[in-house]
Amino acid sequence: MTSSWGGPAACPERYRQGKQQLAAAFGLEVVEMPHTLKPADWLARNPQARAEDLMQAFADPSVAGIISAIGGEDSIRLLRHLDFEVIRKHPKVYMGYSDSTVSHLACYKAGLGSFYGPSIMSGFAENGGLHEYLRLSVQRLLFEDGPAGEIRPNPDGWVVEQYDWTDVASLTRQRPLNVPLPWRYLRGQGVVRGHLLGGCLDVLDMLRGSRCWPSLAQWQGAILFLETSEDAPAASMLRYFLRNLAEQGALQGLQGILLGRPGGKLAPSRFVEYDDALLQVLDEEGLTELAVVTHMDFGHTDPMCVLPYGAMVEIDCDARRISLLESATLP
Template structure:
């Protein structure tokens, strides 16, 4: 992973309707396994936000090929950062080994081309790389999980993305989710289920587990398992 370790954090430019957004598969070849699910996420994101998703060269490759070629996955990410015609980058899905991309990344390229980068779960490794490059990134939904929500994106997700990625205003207090939550599993291998809404459960009020008062400072989020993987690395 070329470049320095820690740099002052800078914020990327906001996204706008009409922007071209890169789709990358840094962890698992989900689009190759379930192309209809990826297509649904692409369609729903483009329709709701007026942008165009552009697949990087290997984003739609088969899961086996993706797993065997971490350098190619990293190259896709570097191409997306270096391309001035790309305004942002979205992970297609999580997985389990994006940490294998780290030796192939150039932090100087990321630092010289600050732009929105979003993904969750295993993508945490790449958020840590962005942080090391000095770029604020966004731990948020991927194309196939969140943007491809069955029956369309949840309003809570859509509104949060609009505040976080498409506005320069501070996000402010995160509103309570009154829409509901779900852990229902619908089989991605069955395209007929893509339009079936998942059953939502009632939300409860927020609960403060510990602490009082207010605190300020940078917030580092991510997947706890991946943070364990990153221990001992630059």
């Protein structure tokens, strides 16, 4: 469904490829909601229609799961039109990332776990077919019983090159892989556990104080996961956001922080800027023992792994291993 930018109408071939590759990989029947294929400018003017699609998707018993078509920048405009009770009464899979952080926190507010992972047009529509790392993560999290177990780094490398989605010829042209980078275990000792809570930094910054912002109690004991968009916001934005969490009292209650590989066309040599900003705030707050892992394979990086909101995760700092102890929780 389209809760943000109207990408399916703007780039129909890219959208069609994502649908086909998703259906082929997992044996799904993909259907649109009433306004999914509306022109992008119409959807921009009608956030209520997008909200209606989301509510209808949750309420419809024939719909087993909801996958975001693509991100954007204005899903926050849907919030006033959402009925959290509809989400609570009709629990089902919801997956997306980036601007879908809004819908994820709405689900969390309603007591529903969800899945921070690929969208139809970014991830499932990957040029030349799905990356195996993404396929296996989706398979384990959404189609197999029990906890997914260890989340491992992607051994095959990652892509950052962007092709024009309106260029049909590029849809089958595979993007070049960058050399794999190890995850960085910056701090922490022993084993810590907590429930996953977070999303895209750019969107979370917009959501502070909104009706779906987590309560202080919900932050307590959490493992915060954060990633940045393709706009490549400066590391200072991460510093400002974490200082705000500290002022709320939320940062002090965390069990750990997971940071995704920075989004956008940043040179890997600059990734450390985000690490430094994060550690600076933790030092300011005296949180020098908090478990911190960075450069992870989720968010605005391809291929990405799936993270389940609300599920318990374990960080073994000594063994350098991260494991999901349960699937996304349902009410």
